[in-house]
Amino acid sequence: MKIAIASGKGGTGKTFVSTNLFAVAEKEYRNVTLVDCDAEEPNVTVFIDGNTISTDIINQHLPVIDKEACVYCGKCRDWCNYNAIICLPDNKQIYLIEDLCHDCGACLAACQYNAISETDKRLGTVTVKQYSDSARIIEARADIGVYSPVQVIKAALNKAENPELMLMDSPPGISCPFIAAVVPADYVVLVTEPTPFGLNDLKLSVETLEQLEKPFGVIVNRAGLGDDRVYDWLEEKNIPLLMKIPFDKNIARIYSQSLLLVRENPLYEALFLDLLKTIEGSCIK
Amino acid sequence: MHKINEISILSGKGGTGKTSIAAALATLGENTVAADCDVDAANLYLILHPNDYKTEKYISGHKAVINYDICTQCGLCKDHCRFNAIERKPDPDYPEGKISIVETSCDGCWLCSRICPVNAIDMVPSDKSNWFLGNYRYGKMVHARLAPGEENSGKLVSVVREQARKTADECGAKNIIIDGPPGTGCAAIASLTGADKMVVVTEPTGTGLHDMKRILDLAGRFQVKRYVIINKSDLNTDIRDKICSWCAKEGVPVIGDLPFDPRMVHSMVACKSIQEWAPDSEISASIHKIYELLTQS
Numbered sequence: 242m243k244i245a246i247a248s249g250k251g252g253t254g255k256t257f258v259s260t261n262l263f264a265v266a267e268k269e270y271r272n273v274t275l276v277d278c279d280a281e282e283p284n285v286t287v288f289i290d291g292n293t294i295s296t297d298i299i300n301q302h303l304p305v306i307d308k309e310a311c312v313y314c315g316k317c318r319d320w321c322n323y324n325a326i327i328c329l330p331d332n333k334q335i336y337l338i339e340d341l342c343h344d345c346g347a348c349l350a351a352c353q354y355n356a357i358s359e360t361d362k363r364l365g366t367v368t369v370k371q372y373s374d375s376a377r378i379i380e381a382r383a384d385i386g387v388y389s390p391v392q393v394i395k396a397a398l399n400k401a402e403n404p405e406l407m408l409m410d411s412p413p414g415i416s417c418p419f420i421a422a423v424v425p426a427d428y429v430v431l432v433t434e435p436t437p438f439g440l441n442d443l444k445l446s447v448e449t450l451e452q453l454e455k456p457f458g459v460i461v462n463r464a465g466l467g468d469d470r471v472y473d474w475l476e477e478k479n480i481p482l483l484m485k486i487p488f489d490k491n492i493a494r495i496y497s498q499s500l501l502l503v504r505e506n507p508l509y510e511a512l513f514l515d516l517l518k519t520i521e522g523s524c525i526k
Numbered sequence: 527m528h529k530i531n532e533i534s535i536l537s538g539k540g541g542t543g544k545t546s547i548a549a550a551l552a553t554l555g556e557n558t559v560a561a562d563c564d565v566d567a568a569n570l571y572l573i574l575h576p577n578d579y580k581t582e583k584y585i586s587g588h589k590a591v592i593n594y595d596i597c598t599q600c601g602l603c604k605d606h607c608r609f610n611a612i613e614r615k616p617d618p619d620y621p622e623g624k625i626s627i628v629e630t631s632c633d634g635c636w637l638c639s640r641i642c643p644v645n646a647i648d649m650v651p652s653d654k655s656n657w658f659l660g661n662y663r664y665g666k667m668v669h670a671r672l673a674p675g676e677e678n679s680g681k682l683v684s685v686v687r688e689q690a691r692k693t694a695d696e697c698g699a700k701n702i703i704i705d706g707p708p709g710t711g712c713a714a715i716a717s718l719t720g721a722d723k724m725v726v727v728t729e730p731t732g733t734g735l736h737d738m739k740r741i742l743d744l745a746g747r748f749q750v751k752r753y754v755i756i757n758k759s760d761l762n763t764d765i766r767d768k769i770c771s772w773c774a775k776e777g778v779p780v781i782g783d784l785p786f787d788p789r790m791v792h793s794m795v796a797c798k799s800i801q802e803w804a805p806d807s808e809i810s811a812s813i814h815k816i817y818e819l820l821t822q823s
Contacts, residue, residue, distance in 0.1 A: 249567040251540010251708035256733065281709035282538050282740060284733040322588075322636045345635035346608050385744050388680065388712040413540045413708050414566030416672060416679045424630050436794055438545065442567040449674035453630070468795045497762035499732030 242524050245278075245426035247411035247419065249442030249449075253432045254462035254486070255279070257496055259410035260288040261503045265513045267376040272405040276397050278422035279412040280365060280381040280390035287499050291370035291378055299396045300361035301344040306335050310356035317348035317357060340388055365393040367400055377404070394421045415449045423450070428524050429457040430483065436467035440474060447480070456523060460516075463488040481523070484516050530694045532687075532702045533820050534563075534721040534750070538737030540708035542729045543757040546790055547813065548705035549573040549799040553664050554817045559699045560662065561690035562669040563683045563717040564707040565655075573799055576660030576667040584657055584685060586676040587634035588649035590627050596646035599625050603638035603647060612638060634677060652676055657685055659693065666693050680712030687716070701821050710744050718748050723820055725753045725781070730765035738769065742778060755782035755816065782816045784809055 246259045256279070263275040277285035304317075304326075313330040325341035326348060328334070339362065349357050365383040372378055381397035383390035390412070398421075401407055411422040423429055429450055433443040443459065450457050458481040461471060466488040475482050486492065495505050503510040535548045548570060552560040562570040590603075590611070604612040604625060611631035614623025639647040654673035659666065668690045670682050690702050706717035718724060724745050728738040738754065745752050754773050759766050766783070773780050793803030801810050 250569070251537075251567070253541060279709075281711045281714070282733075282737045284539070284736060287732040287736055320636070320640060322634065343633055343635060344608060345633060345637055346606065347635055347637040347640065350606060350637060350641055383711065385710055385740055386715070386747060388715060390711055414679070414713075415674045416566050416713075417675075417677050418709075418711070419566075420630050420675050434541075436791065437572050437797060438569040438794065441569055441572060445567060445674065452674055466791055493761055497729075497731040497765060 242405070242521065243407045243409065243426045244520055245409040245411050245423045245429045246432065247423055247429055247446060248413060248432045249415055249446040250433065250439055251413035253434050253439060255432050256284045256288070256410050257462070258430065258432050258460060259408055260285060261501055261509070261513050262517060263289065263376070263408055264501050264503050265510060266406055266408065266517055267373055269514070269517065270406045271375055273376045273408070274401050274404040275378050275408045275410065276401055277378065277380045277410050278394045278397065279410055280383040280393045280418070281412060283380050283382045285378060285410055286370070286380055288501060289372060289378060291372035294369045294371055296366050296368045297396065297400070298366055299364045299393045301364050301392055302346070302359040303339060303342055303362045304337060304348050304357045305360050306337065307356045307358065308335070310354050311335055312354055316351045316353070320347040320351035322347065365390065367393065367397045369400060389417065391417050391421045394418060398425055415445050419449070423453065423455065426455060428520055429455050430460060430520065431457055432460045432462055433471060434463045434466065435461055435469070435471045437470070439467070440471045443471065447478070458483040458520070458523065460484045460486065462486045483519055484512065528698060528700070530691060530702060531700055531723070531821060532704060532721040533723045533725065534704040534706050534717050535725050535727060536706040536714060536717060536741055537708060537727045538710060538741035539728070539734050542727045542734060543790070544727050545569045545573070545705050546794060546800065547727050547755060547757070548703055550801050550813045551817050551820070552703045553799040553801045554814065555701060555821065556664060557697065557699045558665040559690050559694040559702045560665065560667045561686050561702055561704045562667070563686055563704050563713065565670045565672045565679050565682045565686065565713065566707060568669055568671060570705045571667070571669050572797055573794070574662040574667050575797070576658070576662045576669065578658040578660035580659040582657050583653050584655040584670065584682055586652045586655050586672065586678045586682065588636065588651050589629055589632050589634060590638050591648045591650050592625065592627060593646045593648060596644050597625060598644055600643065601625060603642055606637055606641055609633045630675065655682060657682070657689065659689060665699055666697060668693060679707070680716040683707070683713050683716035710740050714741065714744065718745055718750060721750050723751045723753065725755055725820070727755050727757050728769060729758045730756060730762040730769060732765065735765055735769055739772070742776065752778045753820070754778055754780045755784065756780060757784050758786040759783045760785040781819055782812055784812055
């Protein structure tokens, strides 16, 4: 079973839900993996850590143009859909703008003069950590300055080796990094907050998940903080409300100290266990 | 062309209060241009209510589509695709599986369509994203909506920035307030490039501190003046102190220390900025000081 924890809006509590769910699941399942897919800002290990088993460096290919062999025909530039190659035949100049390269291989396929080979460029790391006998954490971490974290996220997901339960802490938004993390999921937990911003972004996430035909449910975090419009909308759309986590200074303080709520408060341990059972039920259906 | 001061509000971590602070800054001066660069999950329009007088399509990219009347199922496209976006899908009519595009994986690079020996692959433009230009009560606003699952949010951010500059130039606005996206990837980079000032809105939590360091590190590679605002600063005073000492060491000025105030939430629920909702509050006074500091040349 693969469960993604996601939200359109940042800071609604994705990592909070993922890490607490992981902490209760780890006692229930023989084999649990939490993948931190928010490679631009990986935060899971701020809360839970373990012994590092492996760290892989994730690279992309970059073309290298052999200026001796190049005839400056410009075909590689024409085939590059990302404008990453600048070719000035009159001056016999050809350049690559590294940051724009998407590693699609079009230039390599375009060149008829064997003038293009490839080298590696580092994008980030994938780290596997053993949390307990039954549980692992896999962290996708993009290097600072890297444009797209998608390859790092995919590498982290590939590293997971099909555990009995896989939790994926997804990146915010609705574009490519979010899609990369949500596509493998059997079920998606959307975390929102009862404010106009939370509701607006929830609608965007729901629209995206409906297009992907993924089953999902919603957790409202900081309940009591804003207004009731999010509940009205969920009811109107017939979307399951999985859990309400109240706006509570004590919870906020526990979070700010990077502690797990389910370890500090037995009531929440029971509530998160219920949540896990509810999701299991929805997946079997 | 007059000098325009571009102020970009970022955070690394989401939910720290970027949009609330951007909205407050955008409702302080007359003749401001507000640019919402969180194109994935745009919220600033909920507070500024722009009256859009211009809507333009944004082509975010292209997706490959196979024409099965022509396709010979040779599989050359599948061998070349580096995004694993072409697979042989189980199909009763095709013993080896039917060559199919996995739309969510397609990066729109065009390679398959260029190498197909029978020209059976078309590239169809994704044109469901838009950007908008409108008036709001303190100036003009540029914002955008990326269609779900689209690529290239960084490129759309650049389009919004370009329009904001053009608009500021035309209407003589001195300040552009940019509400940025979370993260450190293409959209955050595009929100930073060429800006004069960057304000990181953080919160005193373990994750707020971690993410603030990453976004300040990123900004350190650009020609941009860096500032920090600590929002909800009374949540954890130990971490607040850590943020302050880290910023002092890095030479990044902390220009705001805003304790949690429920009126910030109330103003958002009422779809107003804090300046409009509670103009006489302490928090509004603090934000006014921040505004003066950021807009003095």
